[in-house]
Amino acid sequence: MPSFTGKIILITGASSGIGAETAVQFAASGCGGLALVGRNKDNLDAVCQQCQEKGMPKEKVLGIIADMAKEEEVQRIMDSTIQQFGQLDVLVNNAGMGGVKSLADDDILTIYDTVIKVNVRSMLQLTQLAVPYLTKTKGSVVNNSSVCASRTLPTMISYNMSKAAVTQFTRCTALELAEKQIRVNEVNPGSILTPVHVKSGRADNVIETAKKVHALGRIGETSEVAKAILFLASDDASFITGTSLAVDGGRHIMCPR
Ligand SMILES: NC(=O)c1ccc[n+]([C@@H]2O[C@H](COP(=O)([O-])OP(=O)(O)OC[C@H]3O[C@@H](n4cnc5c(N)ncnc54)[C@H](OP(=O)(O)O)[C@@H]3O)[C@@H](O)[C@H]2O)c1
Incomplete structure (x- = not known):
């Protein structure tokens, strides 16, 4: 590690899901402090507790309840982090949502606006707010995109578009921030078993489909994505910026028939 x-x-x-497991892996790595963001307080408290069980002192794990769709709350995330820790070394832009809609749905613009706000706009805002602090530490950013940045899930037009935007965001910011020695990379997971699938009631279906659409013949685990995020965030990836790392069991190279 x-x-x-x-x-x-x-x-x-x-x-x-992926963000919670990433938090626990960072805690196990012996990092100096964690600022963890979510909306569900019970779930966030449980993740903070798991991080403490990995050896993090209580005051080094800050839970922040915030809605990424609200500009003032995104601002509060950065303010609280700096107030508590006084510095920032790594930003993991992981929060995201799906949104099943297609052109046939009259209300597609409503879900499109929300998905773009949560998956893309908040990422841009939070990263912009982080730059002064990451400049001081020569830090790094890891974004969570998706295999859907380059492959197309049916009825997920807004999600697919948002994840393609994340990939361009990763490249644009890597280029812009390189002169400050800030690295920006992304992971592109395939199907990973997380509460998002359980909540949608499609977990069994996703597990079965994953056997066919991933070359490795199975669904992925949150720990496999978290390890990739930690690698990209770390000094072990010191000459890597602007890259998209597929963590998808080979899904992006497939054309099943
Ligand atoms: N699972 C997969 O198969 C898969 C594949 C490719 C990419 N991804 C990406 O991985 C990331 C994590 O997804 P996951 O699978 O781990 O899903 P998850 O278990 O549902 O977790 C999603 C996380 O995002 C947070 N979130 C969503 N909307 C938010 C909002 N408006 N404001 C604040 N927080 C918000 C949730 O917070 P609360 O629950 O507290 O509201 C939760 O912590 C997403 O960007 C997703 O697109 C997932």
Whole structure:
């Protein structure tokens, strides 16, 4: 596991799934502090507790309840993080939502606006707010995109578009921030078993489909994505910026028939 001794890590979408596991892995790495963002207080409290069980002192794990769709709450995330820790080394832009709609749905614009706000706009805002602090630490950013940045899930037009935007965002910001020695990368997960599938009632279906659409013949685990995020965030990836790392069991190279 890479070392993050003394480093302050901010993770959005840390109350569930990939973000929660990423928080626990950073805690186990012995990092200096964690700022964890989510909306569901019970879930976020449980993740903060798990991080403490990995050896993090209570005051080094800050839970922040915030809605990424609200500009003033995104501002509050950065303000609270700096107020508590005084620095930022790693930003993990992980929060995201789906949104099943297609052109046939009259209300597609409503879901499109929400998905873009949560998956893309908040990422841009939070990253912009983080730049002064990441400049001081020569820190790094890891975004959570998706295999859907380049492949197309049916009835998920807004989600697919948002994740393609995340990939361009990763490249644009990597280029812009390189002169400050801030690295920006992304992971592109395939199907990963998380509460998002359980909540949709489609977990069994997703597990079965995953056997066919991933070359490795199975669904992925949150720990597999979290490890990739920690790698990209760490000094082990010191000459890597602007990259999209597929964590998808080979799904992006497939054309099943
Ligand atoms: N699971 C997959 O198969 C898969 C594949 C590719 C990419 N991804 C990406 O991985 C990321 C994490 O997804 P997951 O599968 O781990 O899903 P998840 O278990 O549902 O977690 C989503 C996280 O995002 C947070 N979130 C969503 N909307 C938010 C909002 N408006 N404001 C604040 N927080 C918000 C949730 O917070 P609360 O629950 O507290 O509201 C939760 O912590 C997403 O960006 C997703 O697109 C997932």
